[in-house]
Amino acid sequence: MELKTRGKAQHIDQSIVAAVTRNMYSPDRNKILLIDSGEGNQAMIGFSCVLACSKTLVLPQDLPLVNSVAYLHHLKEGDIVVINSDGVINTLYRVDSFQNALLVTERCNSNCLMCSQPPKDREDIPYLHSIHRQLLPLIPKDCQELGITGGEPTLMGYLFFELLKLIQKELPGTDVHCLTNGRSFASRNLTKTLSGLSMDRLMLGIPLYGDHARMHDYIVQASGAFDQTMLGFYNLADSGIRIELRIVLHSLTIPRLGKLARYIYKNLPFVEHVAFMGLEHQGYTPYNIDKLWIDPVDYAPALEDAVNFLASKRMNVSIYNSQLCLMPENLWKFTRKSISDWKNIYLEECNKCQALERCGGLFSSASKKHSEHIHAFNWDIPE
């Protein structure tokens, strides 16, 4: 699914953030008008901007316009986009999705071997924050869940808290899920500031990749990260912040997965949720694939042991990014449809599978690399 398109911008000096409409008679002229085909007319005047696929659309006045847009079919009524002066149109919020997230920076203080979105060392925080400040008041108030992702969001500094405050003000009924490496929360001041916001609907998703520092620090390519993250876990727990612990499954984490599960139970029993996550063949992963790849069928026994151990201790456990045909049946109840809809695919084999409805499918990047054991169930699967 496309989230980005572009065309030729005219009369756009600064980024425009607004919801889109195809109704040229809409009374809300703050919106952006989409014209899939046809020419300009008087009814199009007054919108924040007009986006047109036509190369020749001309507006009656010198108004903000992007024409020759490659496609607009991916945009639904009410979706929110940002239009930049170079004609790039990025989708910021999709009304039909439960998986909207704010990408707040591409900077990071770790450099994980399997990062799906490798860090970029450029000052993107002020720009992205200004876009999100415009976006948040436009998001429907009944939005159920909103993600915050990066990079490492806490590198925003005080703007991280400004963003959370704004979310709290504009979307008080929305669950907020923030992905962070947790290292910044080794600072008690930061943790206290966060707890001072009293955001009951906030959950931090924090990864832990080993039961000892050498393993975790190697995987995240940052010396001292394990100690900082562990201190972060304790500070956050002490401040009553809700935590999800995340573990990516690959050939470096699998050998000690059982030990890691026991370490979590012993040392971090307060985490609200433990998510075991299948590898995404994206970002750094293709470059490190020889170090990382292990077929899910081959790691199933280790996963079974870790998941069943934590579940037996009444910890809340899930398996993300997995395919049912690669999982032992007794783990199916832990699997979730977790892959964001815009990058979720099923293979040709899946079309004849009786488990299709129940299975979470694959990342679109799995078209380049996936298990050879994917196979359709051609019999009725148990509920």
Ligand code: SF4
């Ligand atoms: S064949 Fe496809 S739909 Fe069926 S279980 Fe495997 S991955 Fe899922």
